[in-house]
Amino acid sequence: MSSLAQDTPELLETAAITAGPRGRRRRDRSVDPIPWWLAVVGIAVAVYFTLPTLVVIPMSFGGQGSFQFPPKEFTFELYRNFFTNPKWIGSLLNSLLVAVLAAMIATTVGTAAALGLNNLTSRFSRLVRTLLMVSMVTPAIVIAVAVYISFLQWHLVGSMWGYVFAHAAIGVPFVLVSVTSALGGFDTKLLRASASLGASPVRTFLRVTLPLIGRGVATGAVFAFVTSLDEVVIALFLRSPTFQTLPVQMYTAVTVEVDPTIAAASSLVVVTVTLLLLIPMLARRPKRR
Amino acid sequence: MTDPTTDIATVTRAQQRRRINANWMLLVPALVLLTAVLLVPLAQSFIRSIASPTWTLEHYIELFTDGVTLTVLGRTATTAALTTVVAFLLGYPYAYFMTRVSDRSRAILLVIVLIPFWTSVMARNFAWLVILQRGGPVQTALSWIGLGDIQLVGSQIGVTIAMSQVLLPFMVLPLFSSLSAIDRRLLLAARGLGSPPIVAFWKVYWPLSRGGVVAGLILVFTLSLGFYVTPALLGSPQQSLIAQLLAQRTMQLLDFEGAGALGMVVLVITLLLVAWANRVGGTISAIGVVATGSGARR
Structure with a gap:
């Protein structure tokens, strides 16, 4: 493996832990100060990273009718519409159902694969690992087109299981990565x-x-859940009038309907996803020291 | 009774073999899912592209002679290159900034890097549409300095801005990984020997950072080739990129053979670039790290 693959998690870890309540000064600033322009550029780029999130939330309290920013009024109109309009709430429920099922499948098969691969060292097993990971770098549109045409023959287009299987398959690499890294500190002598x-193998497991x-699996x-919840390209191909997911409804809201309810939907998704991802990060912390 | 030592040895070897078999069994469900959902459709679409109606390469020849595909492919490559340059110009100082601040600030900057990756695709593109739209905040600001005529949405500019933002993590993380391995005392030494800061950077720091730079550049370029939603929402239909062409061939023209051929070309280009980047610096694992945040414990 290359240096990047090996260094990054460690570096990220060190950074993620943070150096206690009072981070010590690393360098004597007077000898080697941080130039002011660097701080300006760094902060500007940080704003660029967060800009969409910063825009979507105020937008969601705007009124109906346009995509104007900054919004002229402060209302909960868009949220009310989101939770009462069957088009929106229906697609949200579809998305949640698909995401839960896809995550369950992806987690089960991904964890099994990570456990198997962890004990195998042959060249062939490395090939299998790469194969399982390759959907991460395959353009979504290429997968979507191929899956769409095949699913047409298999009558899976527009059916819930079509979404579930497709999303489960693209969720596997994420499970594989996180379980594999959890297994890094695992002592096989315990088995x-x-x-x-x-103890029987099942009981041991x-x-x-x-x-x-467990933390890696979770x-x-x-x-896997978030990947499915947010997946739009494959979903656009698999949609049908009777079953479509939230990202597809959001896509329609922008391209066809000019419906600002998408701002409320976006904020809800962004906040939910952020909380979901922060919880494991925060839960991990106290155990460290 | 046999000699106890050989007995133990046999048992262990038999157990070992059984354990290896069990490990392969654990891979079966994942491989079945992957094969059924991804590999079979891709294989089918490949076969369709070379064997419909009979064995033929006409669908591939068509791609290179119809005049449209090559133009779009060129435009996609240009957009990807532009995106990569923007990501590099913003990512390099940011990664450098990350190596200079306190541990606590670095942790915050790192979480910020990961934000674009996990901001919902549709929320992000919608937000860019709002920010860059005609009469939106950016255009208003530009008109104050007399640049109000620049069209942001419906042009390459909007697509590039939105794509660079989401791909920046893939530039920043490899860069950060290689920059933080550089010993800054080398720079101070160069300065102490009378080198001006820019020369010290160019002769000492830059060559040491090149590994991360190359990995980041290839990674961002490769990933930007496949973007569909961003160009569809922020670009112009007259200037479609390769992903839109692929979608159009499939959904509107129902040209499954042509779409299959085009899909294969895109897939092969992507995988070749990824394999190249992988030799430079562990692409797939890097994406995994970006995707899953800190990659947990090792």
Whole structure:
């Protein structure tokens, strides 16, 4: 593996932990100060990273009728419409259903694959790992087109299971990554210890392995869930008048309907996803030291 | 009774073999899912593109002779290159800034880097549409300095701005990884020996950072080739990119053979670039790290 692959998680980790309540000064500023322009550029780029989120939330309290920013009024009109209009609330429920099922499948098969791959070192097993990861770099549109045409023959276009299977498949790499990294600190001698004490493989998995890698599995499940919840390209191809997901409804709201309810939908999705991703990050912290 | 030591040895070897088989069994569900949902459709679309109606390469020849595909492919490459340049110009100082601040600020800057990746695709593109639209905040600001005529939505500019933002993490993280491995005392040494700051940067720092730069550039360029939603919403229909062409061939023209051929070309280009980037610096794992945040414990 390359240096990037090995360094990054560690670096991210060190950074993620933060150096306690009072981060010590790393360098003597007078010898090697941070130039002011660097701070300006750094902060400007940080704003650029967060800009869409900063826009969407005020937009969601605007009124009906246009995409004007900044909004002229402060109302909860868009939220009311989101939760009462069957088009919006229906597509949200569809999305949640698909995401839960897809995440369950992806987590199960992804965790199994990560456990298997963790004990295999052959060249072939490395090939399998790459194969399982490759959907992460394949352009979504290429997958979407191929899946659409095949699913047409299999009568899966517009059916809930079509979405579930497609989203489960693209969720697997996320589970694989997070479970694999959880297994990094896992001592396989524990398995032999458990077996020597008479536990069956299933019991060993439930009582020894799972508690130790549980956090990685949960993180993977969250990522698979979020990936499905947010997936739009494949969903645009699989949609039908009777079943469509929230991102597709949002796409229609922008391209066809000019419906600002999308601002409320966006804010809800952004806030939910942020909370979902922050919870494991925060939960991880106290255990560190 | 046999010799206890050989007995144990046999058992262990048998157990080992069984364990390896069990490990392969664990891979089966994932491989079945992947094969059924991704590999079979891709294989079908490949076969359709070379064997419909009979064995033929006509769909591929058509791609290179119809005049449209090559133009769009060129435009996609230009947009991707522009996006990559913007991401690099913003990402390099940001990654450098990350190496200079306190640990606590670095943690905050790192969380901020990961935000675009996990901001909902539709929310993000909608927000850019609002920001860049005619009469929107950016255009209003531009008209104060006399640049009000610049069209942001419905042009390459809007697409590039929105794409660079979401792809910046893929530039910043490889860069940060390679920049933070550089010993800054080398710069101070160069300065101490009388080198002006810019020369010290160019002769000492830049060559050491090149690994991360190359990885970031390839990664961002590759990922920007496949964008569909952003050009569809922020670009202009007259200037469609390769993903839109692919969608149009499939949904509107129902030209499944042509779409299959085009899809294969895009897929092969992408995978070749990824394989190249992988040799430079672990692309797939880098994406995994970006995607799953900190990659948890190792």
